[in-house]
Amino acid sequence: MPNDFIPSRRRLVMLASAALGTSLLGGIGRLALADSDEDDGDNHFEESANTSFTLANTGLKARVVVVGGGMAGASVAKYLRLWGGTGVQVTLVEPNPRYTSNIMSNLVLNGSRNITTLGYTYSNLSAKYGVTVNEARLTSINSAARSVTLSDGSSLAYDRLVLAPGVEFMDAYGLTQNDYATATPHAWQAGPQTSLLATQLAGMQNGTFVMTIPKAPYRCPPGPYERACLVADYLKTYRGSASRVIVLDENLSIQAEKETFNHAFTSIHAGVITYVPGATNIRIDPHTRQVNYLDTVGNPQSANAQVVAPIPPHRSTGSAPGGWLAAAGLNNSPDGRWCVVDVLSYESTAVSGIHVIGDAASCGLPKAGHVANQEAKICADAIVRLLGGQQPDPAPVANSACYSPITGSTASWLTAVYQYDSSNKKMVVAANNGNTSGATAIESATISTQNFREMSTWFNTLMGDSFG
Ligand SMILES: Cc1cc2nc3c(=O)[nH]c(=O)nc-3n(C[C@H](O)[C@H](O)[C@H](O)COP(=O)(O)OP(=O)(O)OC[C@H]3O[C@@H](n4cnc5c(N)ncnc54)[C@H](O)[C@@H]3O)c2cc1C
Numbered sequence: 001m002p003n004d005f006i007p008s009r010r011r012l013v014m015l016a017s018a019a020l021g022t023s024l025l026g027g028i029g030r031l032a033l034a035d036s037d038e039d040d041g042d043n044h045f046e047e048s049a050n051t052s053f054t055l056a057n058t059g060l061k062a063r064v065v066v067v068g069g070g071m072a073g074a075s076v077a078k079y080l081r082l083w084g085g086t087g088v089q090v091t092l093v094e095p096n097p098r099y100t101s102n103i104m105s106n107l108v109l110n111g112s113r114n115i116t117t118l119g120y121t122y123s124n125l126s127a128k129y130g131v132t133v134n135e136a137r138l139t140s141i142n143s144a145a146r147s148v149t150l151s152d153g154s155s156l157a158y159d160r161l162v163l164a165p166g167v168e169f170m171d172a173y174g175l176t177q178n179d180y181a182t183a184t185p186h187a188w189q190a191g192p193q194t195s196l197l198a199t200q201l202a203g204m205q206n207g208t209f210v211m212t213i214p215k216a217p218y219r220c221p222p223g224p225y226e227r228a229c230l231v232a233d234y235l236k237t238y239r240g241s242a243s244r245v246i247v248l249d250e251n252l253s254i255q256a257e258k259e260t261f262n263h264a265f266t267s268i269h270a271g272v273i274t275y276v277p278g279a280t281n282i283r284i285d286p287h288t289r290q291v292n293y294l295d296t297v298g299n300p301q302s303a304n305a306q307v308v309a310p311i312p313p314h315r316s317t318g319s320a321p322g323g324w325l326a327a328a329g330l331n332n333s334p335d336g337r338w339c340v341v342d343v344l345s346y347e348s349t350a351v352s353g354i355h356v357i358g359d360a361a362s363c364g365l366p367k368a369g370h371v372a373n374q375e376a377k378i379c380a381d382a383i384v385r386l387l388g389g390q391q392p393d394p395a396p397v398a399n400s401a402c403y404s405p406i407t408g409s410t411a412s413w414l415t416a417v418y419q420y421d422s423s424n425k426k427m428v429v430a431a432n433n434g435n436t437s438g439a440t441a442i443e444s445a446t447i448s449t450q451n452f453r454e455m456s457t458w459f460n461t462l463m464g465d466s467f468g
Helices: 009-024 071-084 123-129 177-182 192-202 223-238 258-268 369-387 449-467
Strands: 062-067 088-093 098-100 119-121 132-134 138-142 147-150 155-157 160-163 167-169 208-213 244-249 273-276 280-284 290-294 300-304 307-310 314-316 339-342 354-356 397-405 411-421 426-429
Touching: 062 071, 062 155, 071 088, 071 123, 071 160, 071 369, 071 449, 119 449, 123 132, 160 369, 177 192, 192 223, 192 307, 208 223, 208 280, 208 300, 223 244, 223 258, 223 273, 223 397, 244 290, 258 273, 280 307, 339 354, 354 369, 369 397, 369 449, 397 449, 411 449
Parallel strands: 062 088, 062 160, 088 132, 160 354, 208 244, 208 307, 244 273
Antiparallel strands: 098 119, 138 147, 147 155, 167 314, 280 290, 290 300, 397 411, 411 426
């Protein structure tokens, strides 16, 4: 096996750019709208019908099982094949034939997007890259035997296992999973609850919408504040000037894009949004939709809501007591909710041979789709190197970008580059604006229609890189 079969960092970047580039060469012929029942013009990544890949024979031979076909799992499956070559067999285990993107799903609430346009299938992964897609759910892991059992009773052996199962939602505020599904949808996993919440919003008239935000870490740090803005914009524009949005944040302050959202809450949506930081003791009656809570200074308050959208605390899927991930001992964060990983390889610090990426991982990076795609590439690169007897890249770099709609036609953005800090073995925000310590993510200086337009380009490129 040649020593240079593993792509150098520079070549990886070129390969990644090339892969990204193919999804942007939209003009050549018509492009597969790969995954949607309908074409609303700007919702899908575009790909050249002429694109074909001949995977390299790197000399590597291995079986990799990937669990979960979301942002992290789809990306890692694709890049393991691209970089590992023909001998690296990749099986993707995912129960659903189609993935619904959380990203952009807040725009379903105000009617800007139809949820069917956020759907992606796995046909590109199998047809273009030779990923074997197994439509089933993982039910248990035998890490000693290096095998997994699936919901159809079959089992799969692996040399490396990559878990990307996302999050599950905890019962909170006096609500059950059934309440979330039927009366008070969190809609923090895009799908039927998103449609239910959109329908409930459409039925409102001069009423109060209450939403909650759990303590960090949670999925998509700016997402709840974005939701508050979009709902406020929709209600005041279409549903009556007495409409109100109450945001009960269990955190003591806004968790992302502070300046942007502070401006949005106190200026753009002033008089509509009431932001309550440090809310505690939240109780929600799913039948009457009465919400009781203690406010920032601990005074009891209550609200009679027409619609309630609680975002409950969440944890890595399978980490509930008795869950498959907990049974394998992978949820080793102090609170038992997340999987702690080595950020050079995303290998679990609890169980060798098993990597965890995306929202289920505890790695210091935000729980976001763009970040999940980045973690997937670092993980795929590390696995390919490990399979070849080498060590993971000692200095990985990741970036995060995110657009936040503030109204139906304007948006802001947030971005950061993360680099490995070997002194504390963590990913930290790289220096920006000459600031070498305590660097933070950068938010856009303006909220604009141009940002709103560019948001679609960013989204389609990201989804093309993950599913295209
Ligand atoms: C409203 C909203 C807006 C957002 N906006 C943004 C944004 O603008 N930018 C951004 O970067 N991020 C955004 N996010 C966050 C982003 O969607 C998540 O961080 C991302 O989806 C995480 O990817 P993941 O692969 O870890 O999980 P997911 O994408 O949830 O995928 C997990 C997959 O695992 C599968 N699975 C679960 N259990 C099993 C099992 N036992 N066996 C097999 N498969 C299983 C599931 O079916 C699912 O397909 C947003 C989230 C929300 C809710």
